[in-house]
Amino acid sequence: MKRRLAQFDLVKPKFPKCDPRMEEFYASTGYINGIAEKHSGFIWRELEENQPLLDQLWGEGYLYTLSLWRDVESLKDFLYNIPHKTLMRRGGDWFDPISHPRVVLWWVEEGHVPTLREAHSRLIQLYEVGPSHDAFDLSSCELPTVLY
Numbered sequence: 125m126k127r128r129l130a131q132f133d134l135v136k137p138k139f140p141k142c143d144p145r146m147e148e149f150y151a152s153t154g155y156i157n158g159i160a161e162k163h164s165g166f167i168w169r170e171l172e173e174n175q176p177l178l179d180q181l182w183g184e185g186y187l188y189t190l191s192l193w194r195d196v197e198s199l200k201d202f203l204y205n206i207p208h209k210t211l212m213r214r215g216g217d218w219f220d221p222i223s224h225p226r227v228v229l230w231w232v233e234e235g236h237v238p239t240l241r242e243a244h245s246r247l248i249q250l251y252e253v254g255p256s257h258d259a260f261d262l263s264s265c266e267l268p269t270v271l272y
Contacts, residue, residue: 126234128167129193132243134226135219136186149211149218156208160191165198167191174240181244190243192232196265199229203262224251228259 139145160166170190178186193199202208228247232238246259255264 127231128234128236129195129199130230130232130238130243130246131189131191131193131199132228132238132247133189134182134186134222134247135188135215136222137218138220139218146218149214152207152211156211159208160202163198163202165194165201167193168237170240177240181240188240188243190238190240192238196229196262200262225261227261229261229265230259231257 137146137149141150157169160169168191173188178188193202203212225247228243228250230238230246249256250259250261253259255261
């Protein structure tokens with residue numbers, strides 16, 4: 125059975141969307157999403173964010189990305205290559221720090237489309253339990269195959 129990598133990323137903008145200090149970020153999202161969608165490892169991205177549910181789960185003011193990738197290597201290739209890497213370096217200009225993990229990865233069966241509630245559950249699991257085969261991040265994606 126094939127599996128796919130689900131990816132969830134949560135951010136808290138420092139300023140409202142209409143604030144000129146956020147203009148460069150919002151202007152670049154379409155371009156960056158287009159690059160992601162053309163990547164050979166990209167499968168799917170949620171296009172219509174569920175802001176009411178997001179506000180219910182985390183509180184007001186957050187943004188997120190929920191996507192599917194072929195594997196960890198594909199996601200890393202997209203994230204750490206220009207131009208995405210350039211924008212990631214500017215994250216402190218646009219987003220407040222979050223005191224808990226804000227990115228979570230997990231494996232899903234091919235054909236499964238992850239939900240925002242599922243992402244919330246996985247992120248909470250990563251925060252409360254730590255990295256596991258069910259919820260991990262990029263720094264813990266090479267877990268051993270047998271856990272003792």
